[in-house]
Amino acid sequence: MKIKSALKNVKSYAVNTSTRTLYYVPLIGLWEKVVGGFDNPKLLKSRLTAVAINLFAGQIHDFSRKITRNLTGTNDFSSERRKFYSDTLAGAVVGVLTYGLCLAVADVSPAEAKLTLPFAVAFTTSTGRFYGRFNDRWREKFDLEPVYSNSNVWGPQA
Numbered sequence: 001m002k003i004k005s006a007l008k009n010v011k012s013y014a015v016n017t018s019t020r021t022l023y024y025v026p027l028i029g030l031w032e033k034v035v036g037g038f039d040n041p042k043l044l045k046s047r048l049t050a051v052a053i054n055l056f057a058g059q060i061h062d063f064s065r066k067i068t069r070n071l072t073g074t075n076d077f078s079s080e081r082r083k084f085y086s087d088t089l090a091g092a093v094v095g096v097l098t099y100g101l102c103l104a105v106a107d108v109s110p111a112e113a114k115l116t117l118p119f120a121v122a123f124t125t126s127t128g129r130f131y132g133r134f135n136d137r138w139r140e141k142f143d144l145e146p147v148y149s150n151s152n153v154w155g156p157q158a
Contacts, residue, residue, distance in 0.1 A: 008144070011142055011143075011144060012062070012139075012144055013058070013059060014142075015135075015138050015139055015142050015144060016058035016059055016061065016062040016135065017054055017055055017058035017059070018058070018138075019058065019131075019134055019135045019138045020054045020057055020058040020061055020131075020135075021050075021051055021054040021058070023131050023134055023135075024050070024054070024123075024124065024131070025047055025050045025051060025054065027123070028050070028099075028116075028119075028120050028123065029043060029046070029047045029050075031116060031119050031120070031123070032046055032047075032116050035115055035116070035119070036108070036112050036115045036116040037112065037115070038106070038108065038112060038116075042106045042107070042108055042112075043106075045105055045106040045107070046102045046103065046105070046106035046108070047102075049101065049102045049105040049106065050098075050102050053098050053101060053102065057094055057097075057098050060094055060097075061090060061091075061094045061131075061135075062135070062147070064089075064090040064093050064094055065086070065087060065090040065132060065135075065147045066147055067090075068086040068087070068089045068090045069086055069147055069148060072085065072086045072089075074086040074148060075148055075149065076146070076148045076149055078148065080129075083129060083132065083148060084128075084129040086132075087128035087129040087131065087132035088125055088126065088128040088129065089128070090128055090132075091124045091125050091126075091127065091128025091131060091132075092121070092124065092125040092128070094124065095120060095121050095123070095124025095125055096121055096124075099117065099120040099121060099124070100117070103116065103117060132147065132148075135147070136148065
């Protein structure tokens with residue numbers, strides 16, 4: 001039984017980490033290159049830092065989604081609006097906490113940070129629901145319960 005639980009935890013970690021890395025790292029990197037004007041060394045440092053951060057942030061994002069799910073009473077039968085608000089809050093928390101570190105490691109100029117930081121925070125916040133759907137689909141493909149399941153929520157139901 002302990003081995004089965006440990007394997008499920010490893011699988012959950014792998015799914016959460018890979019989905020966050022696949023979803024956010026290339027899209028924000030594209031913004032950094034095209035709009036932020038990052039040169040290749042800065043872009044590489046920023047994106048490698050993002051990958052390293054996502055080794056932890058994938059689980060933090062999953063935990064954040066579960067906390068906001070529980071606080072808002074969101075489940076599989078909740079409205080898309082409620083799921084959107086719950087995932088938006090989770091995305092905002094994780095995006096704000098992680099992206100500044102990427103910029104610091106990449107040693108970007110204040111001008112570059114002014115161009116990229118607001119976008120990254122707005123992007124991780126506003127696309128929280130899209131990421132949530134992406135993450136839940138992958139969780140289901142690997143026989144893991146999606147975050148918005150009726151069996152794992154407490155609080156008011158909507």
